[in-house]
Amino acid sequence: MASSIRVRATAGAETTEVQALMQHPMDSGFVKNAKGELIPAHHIETVQFETGGKVVFTALWGPAVSKDPFIKFSFKGGKKGDDLKITWVDNKGATDTTTAKIM
Amino acid sequence: MLTAKFPALRMSRRGLLKGAALATVLGASLNVMRSVAVFAADAAGWPTDAFKQKSETDVLKTLYGKAAEVSDKVKLDAPEIAENGAVVPISISTTLPKVTSISVMVAENPYALAASYKIPEGTLPAVSNRLKMAKTSKVIAVVESDGKLYSTSKEVKVTVGGCGG
Amino acid sequence: MMRGLALLMALAMLAGTQIARAEVTASTPENDFKAFRNFFTNKFPKVPLNDFVNGPYSMDEGLRKQWIAKEDFPPYDFALDHGKELFEKPFKNGKTFADCFPNKGIGIRQNYPYFDDKTNEVITLELAVNQCLEKNGEKPYNYMKDDMAAVTAYMAFTSRGKPFDIKIPKDNPKAVEAYEKGKQYFYQRRGQLNFSCASCHIQAPGERIRAEVLAPALGILNAMPIYRSEWGGMGTISRRFTSCNSQVRGVPLEPQAPEYRNLEYYLSYMANGLPVSGPGSRP
Numbered sequence: 001m002a003s004s005i006r007v008r009a010t011a012g013a014e015t016t017e018v019q020a021l022m023q024h025p026m027d028s029g030f031v032k033n034a035k036g037e038l039i040p041a042h043h044i045e046t047v048q049f050e051t052g053g054k055v056v057f058t059a060l061w062g063p064a065v066s067k068d069p070f071i072k073f074s075f076k077g078g079k080k081g082d083d084l085k086i087t088w089v090d091n092k093g094a095t096d097t098t099t100a101k102i103m
Numbered sequence: 104m105l106t107a108k109f110p111a112l113r114m115s116r117r118g119l120l121k122g123a124a125l126a127t128v129l130g131a132s133l134n135v136m137r138s139v140a141v142f143a144a145d146a147a148g149w150p151t152d153a154f155k156q157k158s159e160t161d162v163l164k165t166l167y168g169k170a171a172e173v174s175d176k177v178k179l180d181a182p183e184i185a186e187n188g189a190v191v192p193i194s195i196s197t198t199l200p201k202v203t204s205i206s207v208m209v210a211e212n213p214y215a216l217a218a219s220y221k222i223p224e225g226t227l228p229a230v231s232n233r234l235k236m237a238k239t240s241k242v243i244a245v246v247e248s249d250g251k252l253y254s255t256s257k258e259v260k261v262t263v264g265g266c267g268g
Numbered sequence: 269m270m271r272g273l274a275l276l277m278a279l280a281m282l283a284g285t286q287i288a289r290a291e292v293t294a295s296t297p298e299n300d301f302k303a304f305r306n307f308f309t310n311k312f313p314k315v316p317l318n319d320f321v322n323g324p325y326s327m328d329e330g331l332r333k334q335w336i337a338k339e340d341f342p343p344y345d346f347a348l349d350h351g352k353e354l355f356e357k358p359f360k361n362g363k364t365f366a367d368c369f370p371n372k373g374i375g376i377r378q379n380y381p382y383f384d385d386k387t388n389e390v391i392t393l394e395l396a397v398n399q400c401l402e403k404n405g406e407k408p409y410n411y412m413k414d415d416m417a418a419v420t421a422y423m424a425f426t427s428r429g430k431p432f433d434i435k436i437p438k439d440n441p442k443a444v445e446a447y448e449k450g451k452q453y454f455y456q457r458r459g460q461l462n463f464s465c466a467s468c469h470i471q472a473p474g475e476r477i478r479a480e481v482l483a484p485a486l487g488i489l490n491a492m493p494i495y496r497s498e499w500g501g502m503g504t505i506s507r508r509f510t511s512c513n514s515q516v517r518g519v520p521l522e523p524q525a526p527e528y529r530n531l532e533y534y535l536s537y538m539a540n541g542l543p544v545s546g547p548g549s550r551p
Binding site: 046 | 223226232
Binding site for chain 3: 182183184185186187189190191192194231233262
């Protein structure tokens with residue numbers, strides 16, 4: 001079963017750019033289903049990016065982040081071959097993690 | 104019978120972290136006793152209260168404990184007219200120094216805070232994301248630089264879809 | 269009075285000759301193709317030919333910028349991955365999709381639909397996928413989204429960039445008839461709103477219907493299947509045709525009804541030479 005996290009980390013001269021797409025419904029809790037019932041809130045709350053033993057980025061998300069959320073940021077350092085670990089936790093306590101190599 | 108006492112939850116981020124961790128443990132044991140609606144406690148470090156605020160000022164007060172001043176050194180890239188309110192791509196960047204946090208709010212959303220990002224030293228003060236917007240609204244980007252808050256905003260028009268393209 | 273009559277007579281004679289001339293220029297798929305292509309390139313001289321396949325993004329700069337930002341990491345990525353898995357997974361009888369299609373199903377999207385002269389009907393890619401499943405004892409997919417969208421997304425992806433190459437064998441009058449029926453469907457008004465496909469996609473591409481920007485009919489299927497922000501997910505050609513019918517307040521046909529397949533045949537032929545760009549994103 002493929003991970004719910006897709007990531008592309010590219011090392012440049014001085015910085016590494018990270019782009020990630022996560023598969024998650026990100027239900028806001030405001031939308032009703034066909035029967036008129038509210039679909040309960042179900043969304044990622046935290047996403048953490050770590051490399052070389054250091055946290056390089058933390059995202060704190062509310063339900064206003066789009067479905068199948070996307071994030072892009074860059075950090076100084078990082079080189080090709082390094083591991084980048086990404087972990088998300090959602091409001092139901094579910095979690096997923098993946099480790100990708102920086103290209 | 105649960106008689107455990109827990110310290111009053113403080114509003115600072117560190118306090119929230121401790122409080123949230125405790126709430127997770129408490130929440131877990133409470134869940135065992137509940138038979139009806141199960142609600143998991145929020146993830147560790149997630150600023151629950153900030154995400155419940157309706158106005159920008161309240162978000163900033165809850166999240167940072169201060170107000171922001173408008174600055175042209177904060178750059179917000181967002182469309183004039185959103186293709187679709189469900190997926191609005193935005194980018195925030197700044198030339199301000201010692202940035203520790205970037206947050207983005209959508210004024211007309213039910214809860215104003217959409218996302219908040221922790222920027223450790225060595226990470227560039229720039230982020231791109233995709234947001235949901237309930238309707239035409241001001242989008243506000245806030246940057247915490249050297250302990251102070253700076254912001255900029257842009258109005259993004261959101262229209263209801265018609266027959267499709 | 270006499271002069272008026274003479275003028276009328278003269279005009280009538282002129283009209284007569286005009287009509288005669290029009291009958292000489294018969295409608296053939298080739299002539300239709302040229303007229304259709306010229307219509308769009310004349311209407312939008314600044315749009316590069318291959319850009320028409322990007323639908324509303326070729327028509328509106330603001331939309332285009334948002335689309336390019338999203339193509340960084342497109343929302344259809346998950347469906348694409350899932351499609352590859354489904355495509356490669358063996359059926360219960362040990363065979364795979366590769367056994368049903370020419371070239372093992374890779375890089376063939378641009379040849380669909382084609383006219384099957386044995387069964388005298390138009391075969392679309394979606395129909396062929398389900399025929400393959402049924403032939404191998406598997407349950408066919410729902411035509412509108414999910415697995416059908418995933419598999420056709422993968423197959424389209426393996427053809428990305430390849431120019432559409434739809435054939436209408438001249439020596440097969442039934443094929444030409446299917447094409448003509450597709451063309452008729454395209455230009456015929458329907459539904460309570462009394463719109464034809466042409467009302468939006470020939471008369472008003474680049475303009476707005478309520479708040480959405482309309483796509484040009486030229487290359488309109490090249491990006492299929494698509495991830496639509498409005499759907500919050502993937503949709504196939506079947507999904508788009510049926511929803512378009514509903515949106516003009518008409519009763520949609522069954523997915524892959526002969527009328528829809530003929531329509532797809534017509535539209536795909538009109539896009540010959542334009543690249544497969546699927547899977548795609550749309551508002």
